[in-house]
Amino acid sequence: MSGKDVGSPHSHTTSRSSISRRTLLASGAAVGATTALGGCLGSEDNRLTVGFALPFTGTYALLGESIVAGFELFIEQQGGEINGREVEFVRRDTEAETSRGVDVTRELLLEARADAIVGPVSSAVAMAMIQPIQTESSAIWFNANAGDYRVTAEGCPEYHFRTSFNDWQTSAPLAEFVYEEVADNVCLAYADYAFGQNSKEFFKEAFEDLGGEVVEEVGAPLGTDDFSPYLGDIQGSGADAVYSFFAGDDAVNYVNAFSDFGLNEEMVQTGSGFMLANDTLPAQGESALGMYSLLHYTTTHDTERNREFVENYVEMYDETPNVYACQGYDSAQAFAGAVEETGGTDPDEMAESLVEMEFDSPRGEFEFDPETHEAIQNLYVREVVEADDGESVENEVVETLEDVEGPDWGCSHR
Amino acid sequence: MVESVLRATLLGLQLGMTLALIAAGLTLIFGMLDVINFAHGALYMLGAYFGTVIAGQFGSFWLALLLAPLMVGLVGAAIEILSLRPLYDRNPLYHILLTFGIAIMIQGAIIQIWGAQSRQIPIPDLLSGTVAVGPVNYPVYWLFVLGVSTVLIGIVWLAIERSDLGILMQASAHDTEMVSALGIDVSKVFTGVFVFGAILAGIAGVLLGGSRSVHPGMGFGIIIEAFIIVVIGGLGSFRGAVYAALLIGLVTAYGALIAPTLTELFLFIMMAIVLMAKPSGLFGATEAA
Known part of the structure; x- marks a missing residue:
């Protein structure tokens, strides 16, 4: 008990009690022990503390684990240190x-005294995090997945840097490709919740601006198992193409039903990249062939930087990285860059330095918009094709939209 | 419009019959053993996962459809013999806690072994593609699921109503002591019923695993629907479970046409109405007595 922690025995006791059973179960006793130790020693001045605010249980556990895996891979590659300072991780x-x-x-800010917050996965959680992070002003925030544009639009939080994507980025920019290469009329199909609705609206706006026509909109509740009633409406619309937003299990059920009913022979399926991603493609298989989607990262993207990332990741974890792992990896890169540049962990200084930097990411180079702190990055139009093994399917990048800049969400006054 | 209704009707029937496979086991187990089996959804999920493994390993859907339910039956036997049997004469709360715990354990084991990612059971070429049913093209596989489920439910129905075994089952449920006094090992009948229910759930798991994504949340998702069905049909009534399953299947399918986001609410409202008007369920009073 020395240094920073003098005079705050409080943090000692509370941080111990805050390690819930759940955390221990989820993240393993080892991590729990580290946390307790960190709490006791009050994170020696020299250490950097990264707080993961991510789901480690439940439906999104896979995303949380992937983000951490990506983050830790980068730190591991730096020998576990940034700027000569050891990095410790705290999971919540x-x-x-x-x-x-x-x-x-x-908990992460006050007890673990995190220098950086990484997370969350869900946008509703992100909205709830804005206030405490702004109030404490003690950490920089890398939003490694929560994509709702409103996290930025509501108040343009200054410590918030989106190392992932927003819902505009994964929808609207695809409109031009669809309009020029696929069809001038579409039916919209979407999971009926905030992210699905936003994606659909952004795409629609962009598509109509180009002169395209939206003939029908079909919303299905989140967690729909059987899509056949909705497919009837989609087919009945008579559109030449569909733009869809579904993710996870919904995406699997939707894409499979779409092909089971033979709709893939009548209309071209296009959509957000989350619908045809690493976590869904194995279950979709041949049903997904020929479908187009848009995303900022593709595991099979054939660049030297990405191949190297994939190899390292496979070596460390024995599985291929997904988009979430890349977002975690880039969060680590951004944090390391900011600490090295400013020589410390002052969040205001880090925020100022981050907008000046450019990052060499597996997804391609990206930088932060100085006003919105959204990533200005390449977006890739991919087509699902047969993999070389002849059995599985994978995404192939067919068009690169370079350094896409999105709306400013009213942040230009910053 | 006609197409939509026809398509929804086919889906509703198919959903109804597969749900009936799950609800039948649940209601039989309650009827005979007086146990509310919260692990039933997990058994259904195990069927789907065993199906993905077998189909993946041997490349045969048919083998999966045959073996996976039997494996689920084995798991069911283990659950009944090792954990439920010692608790039969306890308060039903113990059964609920136990089976709920088992459901969580199975889910946890599935995540540990196979991960949280979605999977699917590849269906054979024979069953892929679509076929014209009147004005709509309907996937062959979905019709296959409808057919197999309907036939199975028919066989089970006959077996319960007509066969000696079915009569024995009903007798054991009605008066355990009397049946036991006649020299029949009732505990074997109980194990048999539990295993049988598990096998039916396993079959449903493989069948639906070919058209829906297979993921660690599917067990808890289905158990809620199955409970609504069993409550509406009448706890313990096989006939009630089948009718209620068809009702729920059709409501779900038509609901998606009319008001997608309200469908789930409809189901709960229906359950509430049935509970208020006839607390024993539609067919509860006659059979479960």
Whole structure:
């Protein structure tokens, strides 16, 4: 008990009690022990503390684990240090519950004294995190997945840097490709919740601006198992193409039903990249062939930088990285860059330095928009093709949209 | 419009019959053993996962359809013999806690072994593609699922109503002591019923695993629907479960046409109405007595 922690025995006791059973179970006793140790020693001045506010249990556990894996890979590659300072990790499970957002953030900021917050996965949680992070002003925030544009639009939080994507980026820029290469009329199909609705609206706006026509909109509730009633409406629209937003299991069920009903022979399926991603393609298989989607990262993207990343990741974890792992990796890169540039962890200084930097990411180079702190990055139009092994399917990049800049969300006054 | 209704009707029937496979086991287990089996959804999920493994390993859907349910039956036997049997004469709360715990354990084991990613059971070429049903093209596989489920439910129905075994099952449920006094090992009948219910759930798992994504949340998703069905049909009533399953299947399918986001609410409202008007369920009073 020395240094920074003098005079705050409080943090000693509370940080221990805050290691819930769940956290221990989820992240393993080893991590729990580190956390307790970190709490006791009050993170020696020299250490950097990274707080993960991510779901480690429940539906989104896979995303949380992938982000951490990507982040830790980068730190490992730096010998576990940034700027000569050891990096320690503290995990807090958001359970993807909005109500946990504030608690988790406070714990990370006040007890673990995190220098950087990484997370969350769910946008509702992100919205809840804005306030505590702004109030404490003690950490920089790398939003490694929560893509709702409103996280930026509502107040343009200054410590918030989106190392992932926003819902405009994964929808609207595809409109031009669809309009020019696929069809001038589409039916929109979407998971009926905030992210799905936003994606659909952004695409629609962009598509109509180009002169395209949206003939029908079909929303299906989140967690739909059987899509056949909705497919009837999609087919009945008579559109030549569909733009869809579904993710996870919905995407698997939707894409498979779409092909089971033979709609893939009548209309071209296009959509957000989350619909045809690493976590869904194995279950979609041949059903997904020929479908187009847009995303900022593709595991099979054939660049030297990405091949190197994939190789390293496979070596460390024995599985291929997904888009979430890349977002975690880039969060680590951004944090390392900011610490090295400023020589410290002052969040205001880090925020100023981050907008000046350019990052060499597996997804391609990207930088932060000085106003919105959104990533200005390449977006890739991919087509699902047969993999070389002849059995599985994979994405092939067919067009690169370079350094796409999105709306400013009213942040230009910054 | 006609197409939509026809398509929804086919889906509703198919959903109804597969849900009936799951709800039948649940209601039989309750009827005979007086146990509310919260692990039933997990058994259904195990069927789907065993199906993906077998189909993946041997490249045969048919083998998966045959073996996976039997493996689920084995798991069911283990659950009944090792954990439920010692608790039969306890308060039903123990059964609920136990089976709920088992459901969580199975889910956890599945995530540990196979990960959280979605999977699917590849269907054979014979069953892929679509076929014209009147004005709509309908996937062959979905019709296959409808057909197999309907036939199975028919066989089970006959077996319960007509066969000696079915009569024995009903007798054991009605008066355990009397049946036991007649020299029949009732505990074997109980194990048999539990295993049988598990096998039906396993079959449903493989069948639906070919058209829906297979993921660690599917067990808890289905158990809620199955419970609504069993409550509406009448706890313990096989006939009730089949009718209620068809009702729920059709409501779900038509609901998606009319008001997608409200469909789930409809189901709960239906359950509430049935509970208020006839607390024993539609067919509860006659059979479960």
